[in-house]
Amino acid sequence: MKIIYTKNRLWNLFKYLSNLNLSISILFLISFFCFLGSVIEQDQNLLYYQVNYPISDVNVFNLNWKTIMYFGLDHVFQTGWFILILIVFMSTLISCTLFTQLPSLKNARRWKFFYSTNSITQKVSFEEHYPRQDNSFVIMVYSLLNSSFFVFCHKNSLYAYKGLYGRVSPIFVHLSLVSILIGSIFSFLSGFTAQEMVPNGEIFHVRHIIKSGLFSSLPSNIFGRVENFYLKYNPDSSIKQFFSKISLLSSNNYSITSRVLFVNQPFYYYNLVLYQIDWQIDAIKFCINNSGNLQKQLVKTTINGKNCWLCRLPVTNHQQVFFAIFNLKDPIVIFDSVGKILGKISIHEVFYINNIHFVIDDVMMSTGIQIKADRGIIIVYFGFFILILSTVLSYLSYSQVWFYESNFSFKLSALTNRAVLFFEGDIISINKSYNFYVLSNILQNQYIKNFILQ
Numbered sequence: 001m002k003i004i005y006t007k008n009r010l011w012n013l014f015k016y017l018s019n020l021n022l023s024i025s026i027l028f029l030i031s032f033f034c035f036l037g038s039v040i041e042q043d044q045n046l047l048y049y050q051v052n053y054p055i056s057d058v059n060v061f062n063l064n065w066k067t068i069m070y071f072g073l074d075h076v077f078q079t080g081w082f083i084l085i086l087i088v089f090m091s092t093l094i095s096c097t098l099f100t101q102l103p104s105l106k107n108a109r110r111w112k113f114f115y116s117t118n119s120i121t122q123k124v125s126f127e128e129h130y131p132r133q134d135n136s137f138v139i140m141v142y143s144l145l146n147s148s149f150f151v152f153c154h155k156n157s158l159y160a161y162k163g164l165y166g167r168v169s170p171i172f173v174h175l176s177l178v179s180i181l182i183g184s185i186f187s188f189l190s191g192f193t194a195q196e197m198v199p200n201g202e203i204f205h206v207r208h209i210i211k212s213g214l215f216s217s218l219p220s221n222i223f224g225r226v227e228n229f230y231l232k233y234n235p236d237s238s239i240k241q242f243f244s245k246i247s248l249l250s251s252n253n254y255s256i257t258s259r260v261l262f263v264n265q266p267f268y269y270y271n272l273v274l275y276q277i278d279w280q281i282d283a284i285k286f287c288i289n290n291s292g293n294l295q296k297q298l299v300k301t302t303i304n305g306k307n308c309w310l311c312r313l314p315v316t317n318h319q320q321v322f323f324a325i326f327n328l329k330d331p332i333v334i335f336d337s338v339g340k341i342l343g344k345i346s347i348h349e350v351f352y353i354n355n356i357h358f359v360i361d362d363v364m365m366s367t368g369i370q371i372k373a374d375r376g377i378i379i380v381y382f383g384f385f386i387l388i389l390s391t392v393l394s395y396l397s398y399s400q401v402w403f404y405e406s407n408f409s410f411k412l413s414a415l416t417n418r419a420v421l422f423f424e425g426d427i428i429s430i431n432k433s434y435n436f437y438v439l440s441n442i443l444q445n446q447y448i449k450n451f452i453l454q
Contacts, residue, residue, distance in 0.1 A: 017088075018095035026089045033085070037076035040068060043211050049074060078188045078213065086181050093174045101171045109164065113157040114402045114413070126414040126427050129406075133438055136410050140403050143433035147426050149401060158403035166398045166417070172390030176383045183379030192216040194371045199282060199364060200229045203249070206371055216373065219272065223249045227258065229279065229367045233329055242279050244367040271375050278368025281309045284323060284332075287359040295364070298325065315354055325363065332360065399423050401430075 016022070041048070049065035056064065072079035130136065140158055144151045149160035192212035198204040203225045206218050227245040234240045246267055247258040261267040267274040286294040298309040309325040321342065324333040331344035334351075345351050347360050399416040412430075416423040 014091075014095045015099055017092045018099040019092075020096070023089070023092040023096060026085065026092060030085060030089060033076055033082055036073060040073050040076070042077075043075055077184075083185055083188065086185055090178050090181050093178055097171055097174045101174065105164075105167050105171065111152045111154070111159050112400070112402075113152075113154045113159050114404050126412075126424070128412040128414075128427065128431065130410040130412065130434065132409055133441070135441060137403070139434055139437040139441065140410075140412075140430075142437055143430045144401060144403075146433045147429050149399075156405050158401075160401040160403075161399060163396045163398040163416075165393050166396035169390040169393040169396075172386055172393060176385075176387035176390060179383030179386060180380050181383075183376035183381075183383060186376030186379060187213075187374050188376075189213040189215045190217075190376065191372070191374045192218070193373075195277070196369050196371065197278070197280065197366045198224075198226050198369060199366045200226055202226060204369075219373075221251045222256070222272075223251070223253075224274075224369075225249055226367055229365055231279070231328055233327060237327055237330070239327075242276065242367070244276055244369065246274060246369070271373050271377075273372045273374070275370040275372070276367070277370045280366050280368070281325060281328075281363060282366050283364045284311055284325075284360055285362040285364055286313075287361050289357045290359075293361070296323075313353075315356075319354075321353060328363065332363075395419075397423060399426065 041052075046065070046069070049068050053063060053065040053068055055066065068074050072081075076082055130140075133139070137153065137156075137158060141151050141153065144158070144160045147162075149162045150164075151158060151160040153159075190213050192206075192209055194206045194209050196204050196206070196208060203223055205223045209218075225247045227247050229242070229244050231242045232240045241262050243260055243262045245258065245260045248256045248269060250256055257269060259267045261274055261276045263276050265276075280300070281298050283295045283297045286296065288294055296311040296313060298311045301308050301310055303324070303326075306326055311323050312320055313323065314320045320337055322335050322337070324335065326333070331346050333344055334342045336342060343351065345360065347363065349360070351358050395418075397416050397419040399414065401415075402413045404411060412427075414423070414427055
């Protein structure tokens, strides 16, 4: 008895969830929280919210940093309550499919025979009358088949329909939305985003996580190596594009795959996606007197509105020189402490300072790489594919035709749910086929009567 009571409660719950007004209300609620997630900056540190959302009595909506942190509005799409709302919305879609859409599809497949005009309870789109002829039912069957209708016969009545796939599209819409929501939830819970600034030629692995899901895991058996990093310039010396050749390595240092990535051209490897997001110039590597090496860190600054990287090299206790890099295709500028230009040199070019032999071996750079793992993206793509398919199917008209006896003649009644003009073309085609078969039948009977029987 308790099991039956529990089943009835579950049955009533699912029937309640299938209510259209409830689904629309939950959808508006999801839209509101998505709006909040778009207005309030996501995944920032606590200091950011304390500065931009201070506690103030003037604030009408009382939206301060404490409220944001308490309700998790700094990461709306990963909070438990938002995921719970999505699950409830999915339940309403599934319930609507089970209790509304599937019965509607089953009803559309059911044969509905009419035997008189009084039997029709729906407002039909077209009506045609046909005089009684021999084999009228058979002729109408062939006429309907020629127009791609599925035809069923019972006693003195015909029923035909086509475009049943159009009635499947609402089910596909629900399936696509559920797939998109499941994929999104899976992405929230299992995905992560990391950013690494890697020197040219160095090996890196995922360390600096900026966002991660509750059940996300880092790939421990895959490493990366920056094989090469370089820039391309426009004629006006502005940067056109920057490139990184990345190799992915296994735990035993075996190269798995290699790819050149740049802005708007990411590197895909299974569930991992690598993006080129930034770059920087780190240091200048000097060779002194062909024996020792020296690395000096570069500091980014601006000179006359142009980006510049500077480093300072002490020569004596009271003298120092500066090296300035404006871009990698032009020579490096050397100047003293008062700003006087001492010369311009290129990489691997020999120069002397106080009779000391110097060579710039290399300008050391780093590339900024963003690493994302999104295991739910395939499910989301599948959902959008089903949504596109359902949109195409929704344009298919569901049309029904009845053919029955009415007052010593035959009557054709037709109904469609959309595209009345196209359906009118179907009716014209049915009439043409019917008249052609009737005329052929008459001519055949006359031929048999006049030439065969005589």
